[in-house]
Amino acid sequence: MLSVNRALDQRPESPSLVVVTTILQLGxxxxxxxxxxxxxxxxxxxxxxxxxxxxxxxPSKVKGPIAP
Structure with missing residues (x-):
């Protein structure tokens, strides 16, 4: 089991896959x-x-003309 984890850790990630995944998560x-x-x-x-x-x-509460 340990050798499988080491193999996965050593495999390089695809930069385009990282970008696409990040864009999908942000969306x-x-x-x-x-x-x-x-x-x-x-x-x-x-x-x-x-x-x-x-x-x-x-209705308005103002009654009559407004004085200047």
Whole structure:
């Protein structure tokens, strides 16, 4: 068993394989973050728009003309 581990340790890694694996791992991390953040951002934006719309359609509390 020890000789198998030594053989694996001595085998050189392919630089292109390392680059491709790193890019795939980084892409997976970015996708997971986006899948987690996008729904939360959409929920916050929806809540903000609903509150703004409710405030825009609420009757004004100002009575009569505004004095200069």
């Amino acid at each position: 997976l991390v970015v996708m997971v973050w986006l899948l987690a953040l996008v729904p939360a951002a959409l929920a916050a934006l929806t809540l903000l728009l609903v509150k703004a719309a409710c405030g825009a359609f609420r």
